[in-house]
Amino acid sequence: xxxxxxxxxxxxxxxxxxxxxxxxxxxxxxxxxxxxxxxxxxxxxxxxxxxxxxxxxxxxxxxxxxxxxxxxxxxxxxxxxxxxxxxxxxxxxxxxxxxxxxxxxxxxxxxxxxxxxxxxxxxxxxxxxxxxxxxxxxxxxxxxxxxxxxxxxxxxxxxxxxxxxxxxxxxxxxxxxxxxxxxxxxxxxxxxxxxxxxxxxxxxxxxxxxxxxxxx
Amino acid sequence: xxxxxxxxxxxxxxxxxxxxxxxxxxxxxxxxxxxxxxxxxxxxxxxxxxxxxxxxxxxxxxxxxxxxxxxxxxxxxxxxxxxxxxxxxxxxxxxxxxxxxxxxxxxxxxxxxxxxxxxxxxxxxxxxxxxxxxxxxxxxxxxxxxxxxxxxxxxxxxxxxxxxxxxxxxxxxxxxxxxxxxxxxxxxxxxxxxxxxxxxxxxxxxxxxxxxxxxx
Amino acid sequence: xxxxxxxxxxxxxxxxxxxxxxxxxxxxxxxxxxxxxxxxxxxxxxxxxxxxxxxxxxxxxxxxxxxxxxxxxxxxxxxxxxxxxxxxxxxxxxxxxxxxxxxxxxxxxxxxxxxxxxxxxxxxxxxxxxxxxxxxxxxxxxxxxxxxxxxxxxxxxxxxxxxxxxxxxxxxxxxxxxxxxxxxxxxxxxxxxxxxxxxxxxxxxxxxxxxxxxxxxxxxxxxxxxxxxx
Amino acid sequence: xxxxxxxxxxxxxxxxxxxxxxxxxxxxxxxxxxxxxxxxxxxxxxxxxxxxxxxxxxxxxxxxxxxxxxxxxxxxxxxxxxxxxxxxxxxxxxxxxxxxxxxxxxxxxxxxxxxxxxxxxxxxxxxxxxxxxxxxxxxxxxxxxxxxxxxxxxxxxxxxxxxxxxxxxxxxxxxxxxxxxxxxxxxxxxxxxxxxxxxxxxxxxxxxxxxxxxxxxxxxxxxxxxxxxx
Numbered sequence: 001x002x003x004x005x006x007x008x009x010x011x012x013x014x015x016x017x018x019x020x021x022x023x024x025x026x027x028x029x030x031x032x033x034x035x036x037x038x039x040x041x042x043x044x045x046x047x048x049x050x051x052x053x054x055x056x057x058x059x060x061x062x063x064x065x066x067x068x069x070x071x072x073x074x075x076x077x078x079x080x081x082x083x084x085x086x087x088x089x090x091x092x093x094x095x096x097x098x099x100x101x102x103x104x105x106x107x108x109x110x111x112x113x114x115x116x117x118x119x120x121x122x123x124x125x126x127x128x129x130x131x132x133x134x135x136x137x138x139x140x141x142x143x144x145x146x147x148x149x150x151x152x153x154x155x156x157x158x159x160x161x162x163x164x165x166x167x168x169x170x171x172x173x174x175x176x177x178x179x180x181x182x183x184x185x186x187x188x189x190x191x192x193x194x195x196x197x198x199x200x201x202x203x204x205x206x207x208x209x210x211x212x213x214x215x216x
Numbered sequence: 217x218x219x220x221x222x223x224x225x226x227x228x229x230x231x232x233x234x235x236x237x238x239x240x241x242x243x244x245x246x247x248x249x250x251x252x253x254x255x256x257x258x259x260x261x262x263x264x265x266x267x268x269x270x271x272x273x274x275x276x277x278x279x280x281x282x283x284x285x286x287x288x289x290x291x292x293x294x295x296x297x298x299x300x301x302x303x304x305x306x307x308x309x310x311x312x313x314x315x316x317x318x319x320x321x322x323x324x325x326x327x328x329x330x331x332x333x334x335x336x337x338x339x340x341x342x343x344x345x346x347x348x349x350x351x352x353x354x355x356x357x358x359x360x361x362x363x364x365x366x367x368x369x370x371x372x373x374x375x376x377x378x379x380x381x382x383x384x385x386x387x388x389x390x391x392x393x394x395x396x397x398x399x400x401x402x403x404x405x406x407x408x409x410x411x412x413x414x415x416x417x418x419x420x421x422x423x424x425x426x427x428x429x430x431x432x
Numbered sequence: 433x434x435x436x437x438x439x440x441x442x443x444x445x446x447x448x449x450x451x452x453x454x455x456x457x458x459x460x461x462x463x464x465x466x467x468x469x470x471x472x473x474x475x476x477x478x479x480x481x482x483x484x485x486x487x488x489x490x491x492x493x494x495x496x497x498x499x500x501x502x503x504x505x506x507x508x509x510x511x512x513x514x515x516x517x518x519x520x521x522x523x524x525x526x527x528x529x530x531x532x533x534x535x536x537x538x539x540x541x542x543x544x545x546x547x548x549x550x551x552x553x554x555x556x557x558x559x560x561x562x563x564x565x566x567x568x569x570x571x572x573x574x575x576x577x578x579x580x581x582x583x584x585x586x587x588x589x590x591x592x593x594x595x596x597x598x599x600x601x602x603x604x605x606x607x608x609x610x611x612x613x614x615x616x617x618x619x620x621x622x623x624x625x626x627x628x629x630x631x632x633x634x635x636x637x638x639x640x641x642x643x644x645x646x647x648x649x650x651x652x653x654x655x656x657x658x659x660x661x662x
Numbered sequence: 663x664x665x666x667x668x669x670x671x672x673x674x675x676x677x678x679x680x681x682x683x684x685x686x687x688x689x690x691x692x693x694x695x696x697x698x699x700x701x702x703x704x705x706x707x708x709x710x711x712x713x714x715x716x717x718x719x720x721x722x723x724x725x726x727x728x729x730x731x732x733x734x735x736x737x738x739x740x741x742x743x744x745x746x747x748x749x750x751x752x753x754x755x756x757x758x759x760x761x762x763x764x765x766x767x768x769x770x771x772x773x774x775x776x777x778x779x780x781x782x783x784x785x786x787x788x789x790x791x792x793x794x795x796x797x798x799x800x801x802x803x804x805x806x807x808x809x810x811x812x813x814x815x816x817x818x819x820x821x822x823x824x825x826x827x828x829x830x831x832x833x834x835x836x837x838x839x840x841x842x843x844x845x846x847x848x849x850x851x852x853x854x855x856x857x858x859x860x861x862x863x864x865x866x867x868x869x870x871x872x873x874x875x876x877x878x879x880x881x882x883x884x885x886x887x888x889x890x891x892x
Binding site: 062063065066067068069074076083086122123126134162164 | 690757759763764770782786787819830832835883885890892
């Protein structure tokens with residue numbers, strides 16, 4: 001099996017459309033930027049106040065005044081612009097971001113998302129996650145299908161505190177691509193080296209399996 | 217008797233304090249700018265998006281992109297800046313303007329102000345007047361004491377539609393300087409060529425006359 | 433993704449009869465002259481226009497009024513236009529007057545995804561009639577709703593192909609906030625440049641808000657009140 | 663009216679024990695280093711700090727934490743600071759976590775005279791607990807209140823003697839909005855210039871919001887996560 005994360009972010013990258021304004025969450029979602037199809041042009045938003053995030057800098061290019069929302073040093077692309085946190089989240093909340101890709105602890109049949117805290121563990125804060133899921137036009141979850149301990153992350157109902165209710169549009173894991181619909185979770189595609197049964201086995205939520213399920 | 221308007225705006229100018237950010241309404245209030253005491257520095261706000269309004273331009277300086285809220289061509293002073301209407305009124309509403317000077321149709325004992333419409337006459341709109349009276353820290357009314365027809369403008373109770381309730385702090389006319397207090401209208405000063413009785417005669421509102429009434 | 437249109441005619445061809453359009457400008461300063469004129473030539477009807485003012489009789493929105501293309505005008509001050517007055521009196525046009533700061537803030541709320549807000553402006557006046565009011569920390573406020581439109585026509589000084597805009601002097605006014613609050617924002621600029629040419633720290637309207645951009649062929653920039661000193 | 667202060671010490675001398683201070687910055691980027699350090703040296707106590715993050719253990723707000731100068735922290739994310747965690751667990755410090763966009767918008771409302779607003783952020787989560795909610799046009803919103811402070815410490819790139827500020831790259835972040843929402847805003851800049859030297863169309867924070875301004879003697883600009891490509 002290929003590297004799980006590589007497979008996930010490559011599949012997510014195929015959801016990008018020419019002209020999209022995209023916010024990539026911290027961690028695995030950030031890697032989606034490395035797989036943007038060559039024939040399309042997207043603009044990356046960083047909620048700390050930048051539209052037009054470029055690749056990481058070379059040593060010579062490092063600028064302490066230029067970081068992304070993960071606090072990593074980055075560069076800007078030509079035609080980028082900067083704005084305040086208030087303007088940045090006005091942009092997010094106002095529905096101007098076409099797509100955000102985020103990680104998750106749990107997602108459920110209603111599209112509820114939990115990705116900011118585990119009760120009993122230390123509370124770090126939600127940062128901009130609640131704003132992004134409430135505001136972005138489309139929310140894609142990029143995550144490994146199960147927990148490190150082998151448990152399910154795609155549940156009938158989230159048990160952790162929510163980041164937002166009914167906010168997820170699509171879930172991409174190393175095993176499957178699952179769409180959140182009014183009727184429930186629809187299995188759109190499975191990985192080339194797995195089976196529908198295998199995906200179901202690793203999923204607590206009920207999956208609706210249409211006649212045609214694609215492969216990726 | 218000196219020119220009424222000149223007397224009014226000169227007296228209003230004495231209310232300015234060093235460092236004040238001031239919005240001058242259209243018409244007579246604009247003339248206050250010509251009488252700023254030499255030893256103080258104030259900054260003029262124009263609600264269409266300029267802090268640092270300068271004098272009218274010379275013919276050579278005229279710039280169609282540079283006007284005041286009265287739509288007159290103006291200039292900028294060094295250290296001025298421009299901003300959007302949304303940011304401009306955030307500034308006004310947020311209490312950042314120290315002082316606004318406005319004209320009035322009627323003012324009353326509670327400090328209610330009517331200066332934007334006369335029922336039955338054509339309705340032009342309130343522009344920024346309602347925002348200014350609701351937001352500026354101090355509202356001074358600069359107006360002639362009575363109507364052209366000889367009627368009173370300082371009333372027990374406004375009869376015209378209000379621009380704002382309990383918003384006026386000080387009224388300056390060619391006859392008197394009147395402070396609006398919780399107890400009512402207090403006569404602070406009278407013009408050098410009038411009497412308290414004369415002011416009372418031209419005022420429908422009850423005036424509280426303290427032991428000492430100044431002259432201007 | 434190409435945002436650049438060659439002509440204002442191409443832009444206004446997107447606007448159907450009955451559309452709601454925000455139009456930037458304060459008086460005649462900073463108005464999208466070319467888009468307004470193209471709209472007049474095309475003859476699009478039954479428009480609802482949201483703009484701080486209504487132009488003068490023979491320039492700006494006044495030209496659309498004279499051609500009877502408006503159904504409704506939402507503005508803060510409309511005093512400079514006789515044809516407008518006539519159409520209000522005869523009932524040909526609806527008018528809604530909103531305090532200038534509330535107009536700007538309602539548009540900002542529309543663009544920023546705010547469901548509504550409490551403002552002190554207009555409390556105790558006709559503006560508050562029929563609206564929810566609330567006392568917060570001893571001060572009285574009126575509830576106001578967000579305002580959005582199908583289209584926004586904005587005018588900037590310089591823009592790039594990605595839709596980033598900068599404005600000049602008080603020609604900025606309502607343009608940046610309107611750019612955020614429409615389904616389709618169309619910007620006209622005096623100079624269209626390549627991405628990277630504008631200082632990224634000085635851009636006022638990020639390109640994300642602009643769907644189409646065009647360079648206006650010419651600008652009259654008419655002055656409403658020419659006031660000079662000697 | 664002279665807004666210029668010579669030293670950060672003069673600025674922090676204005677701040678009494680128990681004050682509420684907004685501090686600009688995102689992570690360690692764009693923080694008012696000199697004002698924070700002067701505050702630490704002065705030893706002002708029982709502070710409530712409103713800032714997106716809490717610094718790291720030995721830089722930024724982390725230094726105030728280590729010196730036990732904070733009573734309460736209002737932030738959106740505080741994950742990078744072990745001393746902060748320890749003080750939360752022992753109850754030495756109160757913490758209030760707010761979604762980043764709601765934090766920014768509450769501060770904006772504080773500066774803009776808005777009495778409160780409805781946001782979709784946090785609806786259906788713990789953030790909405792105990793708050794008014796409302797369905798507007800079929801969408802659910804939470805009511806949020808404005809946020810103000812006694813002081814705002816902001817960091818800009820360049821500023822003039824009138825208090826006008828411009829920022830550099832993502833060091834802008836919370837600085838402009840915080841500058842609007844405090845009784846007394848103190849700005850530190852890398853370069854202080856004469857009025858007229860900054861492009862008036864490019865100024866981000868108008869001087870009206872800034873009571874005092876000073877040029878910081880030096881900036882470390884520590885990098886939190888140095889990430890490079892080969």
